[in-house]
Amino acid sequence: MARKRSRRYEKASAKVDRAKRYPLTEGMALIKSLVGPKFDESVDVAVRIGIDAKKTDQLVRGSVSLPKGTGKTIRIAVFAEGAKAQEALDAGADFVGAADLAEKIEKGFTDFDMTIASPDMMRFVGKLGKVLGPQGKMPSPKAGTVTPNVAAAVREFKAGKIEFRTDAGANVHATIGKKSFAADDLAVNLTAFLDHLRTLRPSQAKGEFIKKVVVSTSMGPGVALAV
DSSP: OOOOOOHHHHHHHTTSOTTOOEEHHHHHHHHHHSOOOSSOOEEEEEEEESSOTTSGGGOOEEEEEOTTOOSOOOOEEEEOOHHHHHHHHHHTOSEEESHHHHHHHHTTOOOSSEEEEOGGGHHHHGGGHHHHTTTTOOOOTTTTOBOSOHHHHHHHHHHTEEEEEBOTTSEEEEEEEETTSOHHHHHHHHHHHHHHHHHTOOTTOOSOSEEEEEEEETTSOOEEEEO
16 A cells, blocks of 8 residues: 655655756755754655675775754763763763663663664673664674774764664665754755765775765655765
8 A cells, every 4th residue: 555645745756856856956955945843854865876785895884074064962971980981971972881781771761862882881781782773773893883082982972973774675875964954954964975885885896986976855855966
């Protein structure tokens, strides 16, 4: 059964030429012009990349700082002890702990957006894969979320650093700002994201790497870009 869309969505969708790949600034301006809900929607990007998602050596995962930030307040859980724990708190971490935090998460606590861990804490974090993995919250060295300098990582992610990874369909999803952002600022963030993504191209990937880029607001239709 086809998903029933709201009248507002259908009206916005009618303004988008599905056969066109819009220039970057034109596409961002179009996204901002579409009538949406009263709240400030997130602007998201989905990038189809040229990899074989079934091969683990071609999967892409990483993190990048967006020059204009994300406009989103994120809650960060940090696994650290002693001085590092205090440094994480001072940097703005929302939840900090070690064995106690792991136990809390095992019992169902997941009221945070991401996890950062000091390498020596992986003995606790490693047991949480079944809980954090499916939610995309498992820390990783590739994403910069397993690091000796947890305080610096907290500051970076609070300031607009995002993490991303490929899904089963060889797509990479990320939030690049809010609809209230200027179109030029959204364009700057998207350009920074795509430039970084290109540096992560696996050596085994063949042909075109960035195959399709689609931006949308959280409640709106997708707009394909020529980038």
